[in-house]
Amino acid sequence: MPIYLDGHSTTPLAPEAMEAMLPWWHAQAGNPHSPHLRGMLASQAVENARAELASFIGSDQQELVFTSGATEANNIAIRGTAFAALERGIKRRGIVVSAIEHKSVLSSASALRSAGFRIIEAPVDESGIVDTSVLEQLVSHDTLLVSVMAVNNEVGSIQPLSDVVHIARTIGALVHVDAAQGLGKLSFDSADFDFASLSAHKMYGPMGIGALFVSSATHLRPLPVLFGGGQEAGIRPGTVPTPLAVGFGAAAKVSRTRFIADAAHSRALSALFLEELRSRQVRFIENVPEAKRVPGSLSLRFTENDAMSIIAKAGDRIAISEGSACTSGQITPSHVLLSMGLTQQQASETVRIYFSRYNSAADAVEAAGVLSEIVSR
Known part of the structure; x- marks a missing residue:
């Protein structure tokens, strides 16, 4: 190889994550949303995993919504927030993103143009770091959301998130960070943001699962972009895959200590x-x-x-x-x-x-x- x-x-998948997942593929398999014993055991395993991830990013476990990955989390954070603003009659129509965001951020934002939103891309310097002096000029009292990643997924450049948050908060805009590439590599404090997208397979967990942090303090919760049984606090419907959630939690536990x-x-x-x-x-x-x-x-x-x-x-x-x-x-x-x-x-x-x-x-x-x-x- x-x-x-x-x-x-x-x-690579952490051995600890693989070991934690194995029983939930077969011997202890159960739908965590079912009321029988296996379902309740699976539900407890999912919540334990959610608690491990919450401990890792400094959030409450009820602020975490499991998704299929960071791409889905980015879609919910951007599109779901825009739809929530429309439903609530909030007039802000500006969404500011950095020019080097992941395609799932750029495409989610771009798709909102047909709903009347203005999408503005903030430039970066020669090192791939967002130019905060220009960003400050691009945000306005019409800005609903500012989305800047923690670490770029192609070149590894670390973004000045504290400056981004300060700029956004000054004009009352919400803040979303795609933290997929930074989780497990940089210190991370979820209290700084309204929304944060996470990915298991970027931090030694399994592929196929991620999470969206939704701050309990945010004044605008995103609407779901998919519809179904109302799982995950009504933000992300669908059966949570117990083995993958358990693997995500195990990977977070290891990363916290290493x-x-x-x-x-x-x-x-x-x-x-x-x-x-x-x-x-x-x-x-x-x-x-x-x-x-x-x-x-x-x-x-x-x-x-x-x-x-x-x-x-x-x-x-x-x-x-x-x-x-x-x-x-x-x-x-x-x-x-x-x-x-x-x-x-x-x-x-x-x-x-x-x-x-x-x-x-x-x-x-x-x-x-x-x-x-x-x-x-």
Whole structure:
């Protein structure tokens, strides 16, 4: 198996999460919304998981709504809030997002234009960080919602959320943060936001489940964008998948105790990897400097080398990616890299790498050797 360095897309599943999930696939399987014994046991397991996740982000467990992932959570936070504003007769029609948001944020916001909302994109600097001086000019008393991610999913740039919150609060706007890429990598305080989108598979949990934090203090709760049995406080209908929720909770519990160690480990491996590349005289450019990116994250441009060609040649030895995995298959430059000022040619030379909890120093050295061979050829 190739060395897995595509952690911005999906981190490896924590063994603790796998072990916690196993009984709920078969021996203890039950619908957590059913009144019989198995159902009640499943319901308790789901609530225990919700409590673990709440403890991790500093929220009350009743403020967390399980979803199928961060994409659905983003849709509910943006579209559901806009629909709630329309229903309540709130006149604000402005939604401000950063230019490098995940496609699920950008597309959710864009779809609201037909309902009369104005969608404004805030620019970022050359390091992929939202320009707060421009953001301050873009928000107004017509702004309903400001949505800025915690960490960019392609280049790892850390966003100045405290400044974003201050700007939004000054004019009375709601704040949504897509925290999928930052959860488990950066400290996170849910009390700062109205809404926050979370993803299990970005923090060593299972794929197929996420959550939306909805602050109990917010004055506008989002309406559901799907309709059904009214589960999850009426915001997200559908049967909660017990095994996945349990795995999410177990991953959160582990991350709570390993957060500082994980960051140090990932930072050390990425530094070793870069040192190994330099020792081999490999020419590369870091798109985001170390001080401005999440530990372990690298966005590297290998000049005069096509990223897709590098990835294809490295595929049987190391797993890396370019652009956003959610838009793979589309032969278009990354909107994130273009927003940072890179040309289409420069964007096509960029790969993204992430060193996770389960990578080793040997992985970093071997990966540098593999890329050295490919790029030199």
